[in-house]
Amino acid sequence: SFLDIYFRELFELGYVQTDPHLGNYKIRLSPDGNDQLVLLDFGAVRKYDKKFLHVYHDMVRASLLRDKQAHAKASLELKFIADDDHPELKKLFEEFCWMTVEPFLTPDDPHLPHGLMDDEGRYDWRASDLPKRLTQKAIKIIRGFPLRTPPREVIFLDRKTGGVFIFLSVLGAKVNSRPLILKYLTSTLH
Secondary structure: OHHHHHHHHHHHHOEEEOOOOHHHEEEEOOOOOOOEEEEOOOOOEEEOOHHHHHHHHHHHHHHHHOOHHHHHHHHHHOOOOOOOOOHHHHHHHHHHHHHHOHHHOOOOOOOOOOOOEOOOOOEEOOOOOHHHHHHHHHHHHHHHOOOOOOOHHHHHHHHHHHHHHHHHHHOOOEEOOHHHHHHHHHHOOO
16 A cells, blocks of 8 residues: 555655655556556655664654653654753644644544544545644644754655645545554564
8 A cells, every 4th residue: 555655665665755746656457456556756765864764763653652751752862852942842742743643543542533533443534634733733833932944854754744645635545554554663663
């Protein structure tokens, strides 16, 4: 699946194709039912340092598990936040990260907006307004606190993540993605 390819890039390969618009992908249909997603453009591939990726994975894992201590540690190490930042900024950034993992929550999670996930854990990517809510949270952060440039590595990952969301939304995907992300997060434990 498209999501599996993204996680494989991010968690295993360390190379991420960061130009995820729909024109860069084609579907190769196969008579035996083993259709393939084909990537056409490798001009925007970025290689990520293993140390950066380990900490980034830690931040994703901490966000999914709502582990405040691990999240703060990874956020500091990645320089998203600083020790002397206002507690409200730290809280807003934490909330932002908690929101980003929404498609990977469980159906009974109280933080999941109503109607976006069925009882089987399938998240409705098309019905979700997650990008809008994340933008609103980011605007709240920017308006309330001095602007800090995010780590440059993250700019392209955010672009890719947004593209993945759009791709799955356009496809009308309803996917139980939690087992997939847990597989990758477990494989990167160190």
